[in-house]
Amino acid sequence: MAFFLFLSPFIHPQLQHIVAKMTLLDTLLFYVVHFVDRLEACQGTFLGRNMPPSTSPYGLLEPHPTVVASKLLVRKKFIDNGKQFNMIACSWIQFIVHDWVDHLEDTEQVHYPDLDDEQLYRHARLVTAAVIAKIHTIDWTVELLKTDTLLVGMRVNWYGLLGKKFKDLFGHLLGPILSGLVGLKKPRDHGVPYSLTEEFLSVYRMHSLLPDTFVLRDVTSSTTEEKCPPILHEVPMWELVGIEGERKLSTIGMDQMLVSLGHQACGALTLWNYPSWMRNLVAHDINGEDRPDPVDMATLEIYRDRERGVARYNEFRRNLMMIPISKWEDLTDDEEVIEALHEVYGEDVEKLDLQVRLQAEKKIKGFAISETAFFIFLLIASRRLEADLFFTTNFNSKTYTKKGLEWVNKTETLKDVIDRHFPEMTRKWMTCSSAFSVWDSMPTPANYIPLYL
Numbered sequence: 449m450a451f452f453l454f455l456s457p458f459i460h461p462q463l464q465h466i467v468a469k470m471t472l473l474d475t476l477l478f479y480v481v482h483f484v485d486r487l488e489a490c491q492g493t494f495l496g497r498n499m500p501p502s503t504s505p506y507g508l509l510e511p512h513p514t515v516v517a518s519k520l521l522v523r524k525k526f527i528d529n530g531k532q533f534n535m536i537a538c539s540w541i542q543f544i545v546h547d548w549v550d551h552l553e554d555t556e557q558v559h560y561p562d563l564d565d566e567q568l569y570r571h572a573r574l575v576t577a578a579v580i581a582k583i584h585t586i587d588w589t590v591e592l593l594k595t596d597t598l599l600v601g602m603r604v605n606w607y608g609l610l611g612k613k614f615k616d617l618f619g620h621l622l623g624p625i626l627s628g629l630v631g632l633k634k635p636r637d638h639g640v641p642y643s644l645t646e647e648f649l650s651v652y653r654m655h656s657l658l659p660d661t662f663v664l665r666d667v668t669s670s671t672t673e674e675k676c677p678p679i680l681h682e683v684p685m686w687e688l689v690g691i692e693g694e695r696k697l698s699t700i701g702m703d704q705m706l707v708s709l710g711h712q713a714c715g716a717l718t719l720w721n722y723p724s725w726m727r728n729l730v731a732h733d734i735n736g737e738d739r740p741d742p743v744d745m746a747t748l749e750i751y752r753d754r755e756r757g758v759a760r761y762n763e764f765r766r767n768l769m770m771i772p773i774s775k776w777e778d779l780t781d782d783e784e785v786i787e788a789l790h791e792v793y794g795e796d797v798e799k800l801d802l803q804v805r806l807q808a809e810k811k812i813k814g815f816a817i818s819e820t821a822f823f824i825f826l827l828i829a830s831r832r833l834e835a836d837l838f839f840t841t842n843f844n845s846k847t848y849t850k851k852g853l854e855w856v857n858k859t860e861t862l863k864d865v866i867d868r869h870f871p872e873m874t875r876k877w878m879t880c881s882s883a884f885s886v887w888d889s890m891p892t893p894a895n896y897i898p899l900y901l
């Protein structure tokens with residue numbers, strides 16, 4: 449207790465009463481993690497929560513996760529996502545939820561020969577992370593939630609209502625609405641320390657985006673009016689996972705990989721579209737080696753949400769102040785779905801697992817994700833920018849270097865990045881506007897009403 453009192457000014461005020469009740473060991477562990485949190489960095493920290501852990505009275509196996517997966521999730525026939533979202537968009541989001549990369553050392557080295565390797569690496573990583581965050585905000589998300597409102601909303605998050613030209617000329621003036629969240633003088637966490645959350649992870653369990661085969665294209669052929677390269681062959685997805693999969697993937701060049709992924713639609717987030725090959729998945733262990741026992745991912749995901757105390761669907765909705773359901777017919781008119789829900793959950797709508805419903809929900813026009821998932825997305829997307837020291841106080845040339853900041857400012861889309869590395873690729877193989885749409889689809893129609901500046 450004395451130890452707690454001594455260090456209590458260091459603890460965020462809203463967490464003090466919780467820490468005061470912890471055992472000595474838990475308190476010590478908490479201090480280590482909290483110290484990292486206070487540095488405004490989040491690597492290695494605990495996941496937070498958007499709502500209290502579930503108060504559901506049901507057991508972990510009620511109903512059995514394998515029954516839920518087999519009756520409601522597993523793919524009967526692959527349903528794709530139309531032209532809206534391609535396999536680059538799918539790979540992108542997996543990497544966003546799991547990892548960061550860097551590639552800018554060479555560029556920075558030319559301009560800053562005095563930086564040593566470690567400094568160069570750190571600057572390059574910072575710049576790359578900012579470019580990724582920007583593309584995620586004003587390109588990927590705009591394609592995921594393809595409506596005019598979201599287009600404006602996401603651009604306002606980055607540039608503000610006054611738009612890019614104004615911000616490039618005058619910098620961040622007049623507050624977040626007019627100049628965007630990026631470049632705020634101080635991070636804003638609205639009194640709650642920022643972290644990704646259990647609920648965020650749950651709604652991003654999007655394995656139904658994955659197809660059954662990867663369609664390899666011939667990028668050496670000459671381009672046609674449709675800009676659609678011929679198919680060479682289809683590789684079953686299960687051959688591309690694990691150590692053996694990595695070896696196979698490493699034989700495919702980056703240009704062939706990008707064009708092939710760009711031309712392939714990803715799966716739709718809907719019932720009965722969970723890839724069957726993931727029910728017998730050879731997953732990696734912590735050392736990157738193949739685990740000896742295959743995993744049934746469809747079952748495991750239902751189990752994971754339950755064991756982590758993520759609320760089941762109705763409780764989840766109530767916590768978000770969204771209307772819960774009282775009978776299966778409130779969910780859908782589809783007789784087949786209602787019958788399957790009866791078979792798995794009986795009459796008890798409170799038992800319905802979040803994952804099942806996220807796939808079953810009728811989508812808003814233009815949205816590739818459900819409305820419930822969108823609520824969580826809305827809560828996190830802006831906070832991710834405004835609570836980050838590197839997008840607010842330190843979004844400047846002192847931290848990023850002058851060239852680094854220019855690099856972030858002049859990159860708007862993934863297509864810009866591809867064009868930098870493969871100057872001919874999109875001209876030859878892409879008709880659409882965003883590199884996240886299926887590449888031979890129509891460009892986004894011109895809109896003469898100025899939606900953003």
Ligand code: HEM
Nearest residue numbers: 538539541542545649652653654655657658689731748752
């Ligand atoms: C070949 C492609 C993929 C494979 C082999 C794969 C495999 C896995 C595995 C083994 C887990 C851990 C399961 C556990 O023990 O809880 C996992 C978790 C997860 N995956 Fe995937 N995945 C793939 C693609 C994707 C995609 C496209 C997304 C889209 C967002 C995604 C999102 C997630 C999320 C959110 C989790 C939960 C992470 C956590 O609990 O910390 N994955 N995946």
